[in-house]
Amino acid sequence: MPELPEVEVICRGLIPQLSGRKIINFSYSSKKLRLPVPIKRLHEYIKGATIKDVERRAKYLLLHMENGAILVIHLGMTGRMNMFPEKTPRAKHDHLCWQLDNGKELRFNDARRFGSIQVLLDQGEEEAFFSACGPEPFSRGFSAVYLLSKATKKKQPIKNFLMDSRVVVGIGNIYVNEILFAAKISPTTPVKIITRDQWQEIITVSRKILKQAIKSGGTTISDYINSNGEPGWFQLKLKVYGRDKEKCLTCKNLIQKTVMAGRATFYCPKCQN
DNA sequence: AACTATACCTGCAAGC
DNA sequence: TGCTTGCAGGTATAGT
Numbered sequence: 001m002p003e004l005p006e007v008e009v010i011c012r013g014l015i016p017q018l019s020g021r022k023i024i025n026f027s028y029s030s031k032k033l034r035l036p037v038p039i040k041r042l043h044e045y046i047k048g049a050t051i052k053d054v055e056r057r058a059k060y061l062l063l064h065m066e067n068g069a070i071l072v073i074h075l076g077m078t079g080r081m082n083m084f085p086e087k088t089p090r091a092k093h094d095h096l097c098w099q100l101d102n103g104k105e106l107r108f109n110d111a112r113r114f115g116s117i118q119v120l121l122d123q124g125e126e127e128a129f130f131s132a133c134g135p136e137p138f139s140r141g142f143s144a145v146y147l148l149s150k151a152t153k154k155k156q157p158i159k160n161f162l163m164d165s166r167v168v169v170g171i172g173n174i175y176v177n178e179i180l181f182a183a184k185i186s187p188t189t190p191v192k193i194i195t196r197d198q199w200q201e202i203i204t205v206s207r208k209i210l211k212q213a214i215k216s217g218g219t220t221i222s223d224y225i226n227s228n229g230e231p232g233w234f235q236l237k238l239k240v241y242g243r244d245k246e247k248c249l250t251c252k253n254l255i256q257k258t259v260m261a262g263r264a265t266f267y268c269p270k271c272q273n
Numbered sequence: 274a275a276c277t278a279t280a281c282c283t284g285c286a287a288g289c
Numbered sequence: 290t291g292c293t294t295g296c297a298g299g300t301a302t303a304g305t
Contacts, residue, residue: 112282
């Protein structure tokens with residue numbers, strides 16, 4: 001489900017609800033998630049801790065505790081983070097529930113269980129955790145020079161390259177399709193032949209599209225909702241994703257759908273190279 | 274080494 | 290109506 005914009009919207013919604021709150025207790029469904037749930041660390045470092053702030057990093061939500069521990073949440077494809085009065089009955093697929101000091105409960109719900117919950121204990125663990133990650137799309141590190149150097153000699157298609165979190169974080173299957181359409185570059189283009197100017201264009205349109213998507217509250221295809229239970233509206237602005245056999249909004253040719261690295265890929269064969 | 278296919282899981286829509 | 294099939298926003302790992 002969630003790529004950078006969706007996680008960012010959830011993060012912004014959670015900040016006012018979680019900042020300064022103490023976690024009194026938690027419960028776990030015992031269902032297996034993508035990674036083992038660190039029960040011991042949750043008991044020792046998260047239970048009883050006070051939330052200092054909430055941050056998005058890549059597609060992760062980071063809840064920083066005043067004791068230095070960090071609760072790291074990944075939403076996978078169908079993960080949700082919502083607040084409920086603690087008396088509200090738990091829903092199907094509520095896997096972790098954190099009881100707060102204001103009578104409310106933060107609940108991680110994830111039907112497909114591709115999400116994960118982790119606990120980092122200090123800055124050292126945090127650095128190690130993110131050491132393999134590429135730059136944030138909005139950071140200075142995401143530059144044409146950087147991409148040019150990462151791409152040298154690689155014949156990997158640009159679509160797969162941009163979805164690799166070691167190259168750049170946060171870009172998933174919806175937005176990569178939109179970014180390549182906006183940059184007028186075919187998703188199959190080998191990265192070694194992308195020019196410096198084209199990388200710069202990719203950077204520019206990536207930031208523009210991700211920013212617009214955040215402003216629209218994210219993209220809801222089937223089940224994404226923000227921390228307040230509301231859907232996003234960027235799906236109304238998608239130009240290629242999900243538009244197989246529809247007319248290109250620019251040139252009226254038909255949008256084509258293929259599969260790359262196992263993922264649905266949409267593009268206009270005329271506009272994109 | 275570089276790159277792709279597969280596996281993980283549930284829910285839903287389409288087709289028969 | 291009910292069954293089967295395919296597909297879905299992610300990513301670690303196995304395999305070529």
